[in-house]
Amino acid sequence: MALPGSSRRQPTNRSLVSHCTHHHVAVFLLTFFSYSLLHASRKTFSNVKVSISSQWTPSCLNSTALELRPYELWNSSHLFPNAEEATLFLGTLDTIFLFSYAVGLFVSGIVGDRLNLRWVLSFGMCSSALVVFFFGTLTEWLHFYNKWFYCCLWIVNGLLQSTGWPCVVAVMGNWFGKAGRGFVFGLWSACASVGNILGAFLASCVLKYGYEYAFLVTASVQFAGGVIVFFGLLTSPKEVGLPELGADDEGSVEEDANRPLMGDDDVDDDDRNYSIQAADTDSQPKAIGFFQACCLPGVILYSLAYACLKLVNYSFFFWLPFYLSNNFGWKEAEADQLSIWYDVGGIVGGTIQGLISDVLQKRAPVLAMSLLFAVGSLFGYSRSPNSKPINAVIMTITGFFIGGPSNMISSAISADLGRQDLVRGSSEALATVTGIVDGTGSIGAAVGQYLVSLIQENLGWMWVFYFFILMTSSTILFISPLIVREIRLLLHERRLRMLAE
Numbered sequence: 001m002a003l004p005g006s007s008r009r010q011p012t013n014r015s016l017v018s019h020c021t022h023h024h025v026a027v028f029l030l031t032f033f034s035y036s037l038l039h040a041s042r043k044t045f046s047n048v049k050v051s052i053s054s055q056w057t058p059s060c061l062n063s064t065a066l067e068l069r070p071y072e073l074w075n076s077s078h079l080f081p082n083a084e085e086a087t088l089f090l091g092t093l094d095t096i097f098l099f100s101y102a103v104g105l106f107v108s109g110i111v112g113d114r115l116n117l118r119w120v121l122s123f124g125m126c127s128s129a130l131v132v133f134f135f136g137t138l139t140e141w142l143h144f145y146n147k148w149f150y151c152c153l154w155i156v157n158g159l160l161q162s163t164g165w166p167c168v169v170a171v172m173g174n175w176f177g178k179a180g181r182g183f184v185f186g187l188w189s190a191c192a193s194v195g196n197i198l199g200a201f202l203a204s205c206v207l208k209y210g211y212e213y214a215f216l217v218t219a220s221v222q223f224a225g226g227v228i229v230f231f232g233l234l235t236s237p238k239e240v241g242l243p244e245l246g247a248d249d250e251g252s253v254e255e256d257a258n259r260p261l262m263g264d265d266d267v268d269d270d271d272r273n274y275s276i277q278a279a280d281t282d283s284q285p286k287a288i289g290f291f292q293a294c295c296l297p298g299v300i301l302y303s304l305a306y307a308c309l310k311l312v313n314y315s316f317f318f319w320l321p322f323y324l325s326n327n328f329g330w331k332e333a334e335a336d337q338l339s340i341w342y343d344v345g346g347i348v349g350g351t352i353q354g355l356i357s358d359v360l361q362k363r364a365p366v367l368a369m370s371l372l373f374a375v376g377s378l379f380g381y382s383r384s385p386n387s388k389p390i391n392a393v394i395m396t397i398t399g400f401f402i403g404g405p406s407n408m409i410s411s412a413i414s415a416d417l418g419r420q421d422l423v424r425g426s427s428e429a430l431a432t433v434t435g436i437v438d439g440t441g442s443i444g445a446a447v448g449q450y451l452v453s454l455i456q457e458n459l460g461w462m463w464v465f466y467f468f469i470l471m472t473s474s475t476i477l478f479i480s481p482l483i484v485r486e487i488r489l490l491l492h493e494r495r496l497r498m499l500a501e
Contacts, residue, residue, distance in 0.1 A: 023240055027175045028184075030233045031168040032191045034125060037225040038164045039195025040202065041132045041218045045093075046318045047203040047339075048136075048211035050325050050332045053086040055211070056145065079145050084457060087322075089147065091453025094318050096151055097158040098446030104162025105439030110432055117167045117235040124163030125226030129219040131157040136215025162442075165410070166435040174236045186354020189407035193343035193350075193399075196317065204336040293432045298482060303437050305478035306409045307444025308471040309371075312378075313406040314445040315452050315468065316342055316399075327461055328386050338392055345396040346403020353404045362490060363413050364482040367405045371476050374401035375469055382465035402472070410438055444471075 056079040080086040111120060135153045139145065168191075176184050202221075203214040234240060294300060320342060324335035349370070357366045377398040384391045448471070455464050476483075 021242070023234060023237070023242065024175055026232070027171060027234055028188060030229060031171050032188055032194070034121060034225055034229050034233075035164050035168050035191040036195035036198060037218075037222040038125060038128065038161055039192045040199035041128065041215075041222050042097075042161070043196045043199025043317070044132075044136070044203050044214050044218045047200050047321050047336045048207065048214050048332075049087075049090050049322045051207065051211040053083055053090065055140075056080050056086045056089075057083050079147055088453050088457065091449055093150065093154050094449035094453075095446050097154045098314070098442050098449060100155040100158030101162045102158075102439045102442035102446060104159040105166060105435045105442060108163045108166050108435055110435065111163075117171055118230060118233045120163050121167040121171075121233070122226045122230035124160045124167075125229060126223050128157055128160040129223035129226065131160060132215055132222070133219040137212045137219070140210070140212035162435075162439075165438050166432075169410075169434040171233070171235050183351065183355040183358050186350040186352075186404075186408060189350050189354075189410060190347035192407070193346045193403060196343040197340045200321070200336045200340050204333045207333055207336075293436055296433065299433060299436060301478055301482060302409055302413055303440035305475045306406075306437055306441035308474040308478065309402070309406050309409065310438075310441035310445040311448030312468045312471050313346075313402055315448055315464075316402070318449055319452055320395075323461060324391075328391075330388075334388075338388060338395070341392045341396045342399035342403065345399025345401075346407060349400035349402075349404020350407030354408055357408070360490065362486040363408065364479050364486045365490070367408060367479060368476055368483045370401050370405045371472055374398070374405070374472050377401050378465055378469050378472065382462055405475075410434075410441070413437075 080089065108120070108124075131153055135150065135157065139149070172185065172188060199218060202217050206213040206217055320339040321332070321335040324330050324338060325332050330338070353366050353370055357363045360366065377394065377400075381391075381394045381398045384394050451467065452464055455467055
C-alpha cells in the first residue's frame with residue numbers, strides 16, 4: 001500500500017526537467033547575474049574601507065603616507081582627525097545604506113507587484129551604478145570630500161539597490177514552481193555570494209591604482225548589466241506564449257509540484273496551487289495589500305528571524321576584509337581575496353541545505369540544525385590563529401552554516417511564503433512578501449553595522465563574535481514554533497508510511 005502523495009514525487013521531480021526550456025535558463029542566468037552585479041558594487045565599498053579611511057585621515061596620522069608641508073594645505077580636505085573616527089563613520093555609512101535599503105524593500109516589493117518587473121529592475125541597476133560612480137570615483141577625481149554629501153548619496157543608493165531582490169525573486173517565482181524549489185533557489189541564491197566574489201576580485205585587481213578605480217569598474221559593469229536586463233529579461237512565461245505555473249496542471253499528478261510548503265495543511269496532497277504573478281487572460285489579479293501580506297502564516301516569524309541572521313551575515317559582508325586587515329595585519333588586497341572563502345561556503349551551504357529541504361519537504365528543521373552548527377563555527381572562528389590556510393577553512397565552514405540559511409530564507413522560503421493558498425484571491429503577492437522579509441532583515445542588519453563598529457571600538461573583536469552568537473541563537477528562537485510544527489508533520493508522515501507498509 002503506497003502512502004498518499006508518494007506516487008506524485010517522482011513525476012514532480014521529472015516535471016522540473018521536462019518543463020525547463022531555454023527561456024528558463026535565460027531567466028535564471030539574467031536574474032542571477034543582475035543581482036550579482038548589485039552585490040558586487042556593495043562589496044567594493046567594504047573591500048576598500050582601509051584605503052578610504054587612509055584618504056580621510058590626516059597624513060601625519062597615516063604612517064604609510066609622506067609628511068607634506070604646509071600641513072594646513074595638504075590636509076584641509078580630510079574629514080577626520082584620526083582613523084578611529086573614520087572607521088566609525090564608515091560603519092555609520094553602512095547603517096545608513098541598510099536603513100534606506102530596508103525602507104526601499106518594503107516599497108519596491110509593492111511597486112514590483114504593480115509595475116513591469118523588468119523596468120523596475122533595470123532602472124534600479126542603472127541608477128545605482130551612477131550613484132556609486134559619483135560616490136567613489138567622481139568625488140575623488142574632483143577632490144571633493146563632504147560627510148553630508150556621502151550620506152545623501154548612500155541613502156539614494158540604498159533606495160535604488162532595494163529594487164533588485166524583490167524583482168528577481170518575483171521573476172524566478174513566475175518561472176519556477178515548487179518542484180525542486182529548495183535546490184533551484186538554493187543554487188540561484190548564490191548570486192549574492194558570487195557578486196561578493198566578483199566585487200572582491202575586481203577591487204583587488206585595480207586597488208593599486210586607487211580606490212576610485214574599484215568603484216569605476218564595478219559601476220560600469222553594473223550599468224551595462226542593467227541595459228542587458230532591460231532588453232533581454234522575460235518576467236513571465238506568458239510573454240513567450242508558455243503556460244504560467246499551475247495553468248495546465250490542474251487535475252494532473254504534476255499539480256503537486258506547485259503546492260507551496262507553507263500551505264495550511266502540509267500533509268494534504270490534494271491542495272491546488274495558484275500562481276502568484278500569473279495574470280488571467282480575462283482579468284488582471286488584484287495585488288495583495290501590505291498588511292495582508294504581513295498576516296500570512298510564517299511571514300512575521302521568518303522576517304524577525306531573518307533580521308537577526310542578516311545582521312550576522314551582512315556584518316561578515318561589510319567588515320570581514322577590514323577585520324582581517326585590522327586584526328591580523330594582512331595587506332588589504334590579501335584580505336579581500338581571503339574573504340571570498342566565506343562566500344564560497346555560503347554558495348555550497350545554500351545549495352546543499354536547499355536540496356535537503358526538498359527531500360524532507362520541510363525548511364525549518366534544516367535551518368535549525370545549520371544554525372546550531374553556526375554557533376559553534378562562530379566560536380571557533382573568533383579564535384582563529386594568525387594563519388591564512390586555517391582562517392580560510394574555518395571561514396568557509398562559518399559561511400556554510402550562516403550564509404546557507406540566509407540564502408534559503410531570502411529566496412526559497414520567501415517564495416514559499418508568497419505562494420500560499422491564502423493568496424489565491426489576490427495573486428500578486430510574491431514581490432511584496434519578499435520585500436517584507438528582506439526589508440525586515442535589512443533593518444536588523446542596519447542596526448547591527450553600527451553596533452559592530454561600536455562594540456569593536458569599545459570592547460574589541462572578541463565581543464563582536466559574542467554578539468554574533470547571540471543573534472544566531474535569537475534566529476533559532478524566532479523560528480522555533482515553525483520548527484516544532486514541521487517536526488510534528490514529519491513524524492506524522494513517518495507514522496503514515498509505517499502504517500502503509
